Amino acid sequence: NAGVMQNPRHLVRRRGQEARLRCSPMKGHSHVYWYRQLPEEGLKFMVYLQKENIIDESGMPKERFSAEFPKEGPSILRIQQVVRGDSAAYFCASSPPKLNTEAFFGQGTRLTVV
Amino acid sequence: AQSVTQLDSHVSVSEGTPVLLRCNYSSSYSPSLFWYVQHPNKGLQLLLKYTSAATLVKGINGFEAEFKKSETSFHLTKPSAHMSDAAEYFCVVSDRGSGTYKYIFGTGTRLKVLA
Numbered sequence: 001n002a003g004v005m006q007n008p009r010h011l012v013r014r015r016g017q018e019a020r021l022r023c024s025p026m027k028g029h030s031h032v033y034w035y036r037q038l039p040e041e042g043l044k045f046m047v048y049l050q051k052e053n054i055i056d057e058s059g060m061p062k063e064r065f066s067a068e069f070p071k072e073g074p075s076i077l078r079i080q081q082v083v084r085g086d087s088a089a090y091f092c093a094s095s096p097p098k099l100n101t102e103a104f105f106g107q108g109t110r111l112t113v114v
Numbered sequence: 115a116q117s118v119t120q121l122d123s124h125v126s127v128s129e130g131t132p133v134l135l136r137c138n139y140s141s142s143y144s145p146s147l148f149w150y151v152q153h154p155n156k157g158l159q160l161l162l163k164y165t166s167a168a169t170l171v172k173g174i175n176g177f178e179a180e181f182k183k184s185e186t187s188f189h190l191t192k193p194s195a196h197m198s199d200a201a202e203y204f205c206v207v208s209d210r211g212s213g214t215y216k217y218i219f220g221t222g223t224r225l226k227v228l229a
Contacts, residue, residue, distance in 0.1 A: 093217070
């Protein structure tokens with residue numbers, strides 16, 4: 001069972017471009033989470049999704065950011081019109097649909113906006 | 115609302131001496147608690163978890179943590195630090211009673227191990 005797969009591992013975008021970050025959860029996991037980690041800081045919750053549904057997006061910036069987890073395919077975190085402040089590591093995690101279980105993390109995507 | 119407070123942003127210990135990383139939580143329900151470790155430029159690895167069974171939880175690499183409800187704490191300890199333990203450590207809470215699966219991270223403790 002492969003772990004949580006994120007791609008790309010590194011992404012460079014110019015200001016104003018769009019960034020698409022992909023996350024394939026572990027097999028059997030229907031819950032996906034996205035976190036952002038700024039340099040020298042902890043992980044900030046962004047959004048929690050189940051298949052085809054956004055459950056909690058309380059950590060998502062109101063503009064330019066969106067996330068989806070379609071019935072088929074990976075979860076996508078999309079950042080439109082990127083700015084320098086979006087530069088960070090974005091981590092995806094997945095968990096099975098049951099309580100008392102940990103989240104499994106991917107290796108992260110490091111976004112650099114130039 | 116759930117929250118986690120890691121009391122020390124940086125901890126330095128000498129190799130071979132004990133490690134104590136402190137974590138206090140706030141939760142409306144019976145929480146599940148976790149410790150994750152992140153090595154530089156790497157992803158996160160689960161060290162151990164508490165999910166209402168034994169209050170003293172043993173994890174990987176010799177780490178353990180004790181859940182103390184009366185103190186709302188879940189401190190991470192290790193009897194003897196190794197150079198390879200140098201990393202960032204995150205305490206995480208998940209409220210299972212509320213029906214949500216959201217995981218809330220503390221701000222992290224950076225552990226430095228001195229030779």
